[in-house]
Amino acid sequence: MTAAALPLHTADDGSAPVRRSRAERQEIVLDTAERLFSARSSRSVGMDELVRETGLGKMTVYRLFKSKDDLVGAYLARKAATVLSYIDAELIRLEGDPRAALLSVVDAVEKDVTRTGFRGCPFTNVSSEYDDPQHPARSAAADYKFELHMRLERLAAEVVPGGGEDLAAQVHLIIDGMYLSGGLLGPDGPASHGRRLAEKLIDAAVRDATA
Numbered sequence: 001m002t003a004a005a006l007p008l009h010t011a012d013d014g015s016a017p018v019r020r021s022r023a024e025r026q027e028i029v030l031d032t033a034e035r036l037f038s039a040r041s042s043r044s045v046g047m048d049e050l051v052r053e054t055g056l057g058k059m060t061v062y063r064l065f066k067s068k069d070d071l072v073g074a075y076l077a078r079k080a081a082t083v084l085s086y087i088d089a090e091l092i093r094l095e096g097d098p099r100a101a102l103l104s105v106v107d108a109v110e111k112d113v114t115r116t117g118f119r120g121c122p123f124t125n126v127s128s129e130y131d132d133p134q135h136p137a138r139s140a141a142a143d144y145k146f147e148l149h150m151r152l153e154r155l156a157a158e159v160v161p162g163g164g165e166d167l168a169a170q171v172h173l174i175i176d177g178m179y180l181s182g183g184l185l186g187p188d189g190p191a192s193h194g195r196r197l198a199e200k201l202i203d204a205a206v207r208d209a210t211a
Helices: 022-039 047-054 058-064 068-093 098-113 122-127 136-159 164-185 190-210
Strands: none
Touching (some): 022 047, 022 058, 022 068, 047 068, 068 122, 068 136, 098 136, 098 164, 098 190, 122 136, 122 164, 136 164, 136 190, 164 190
């Protein structure tokens, strides 16, 4: 794409228009979608409102995302990539200590559910708004859950050789429970016990494996 093909946007200080790449425009749309969807719900935000909030033209937004369904799916896919990248960085940092690495995933969830304005797991919240199992939002949410579980299972297998599958499933259930409880009952509710419960399950699994 040539520079002449890029949309022009007036700079905030009123100076000459600036040109934005496709990637930059895409980030603007996804950032706007995240802000609006997080504050309310994806269902309650119409495309006309979203386009106005981006400050971009309607045709520009629809060239990036053919439909709202595609946009919702892309929003969750980007969020999944962000979360998994953070987890992967922690796993690299804690390489050689699978117990600490496994608990670091739970710690990341605890940090998320205790932040100001937390309204529950975005993957669960958004995907539950759509009935079609093939909807991009449900596909993106399922892909994220699968990728997360694969990481948990790999770490659990290092902690408890031969018993990783059960331990990973238990830790995954703790994570899902923390998101649900944190969204409904706040950070001081049952979600605050998730880390301690994960520690007990991991230690019990290790004891059973060495007994």
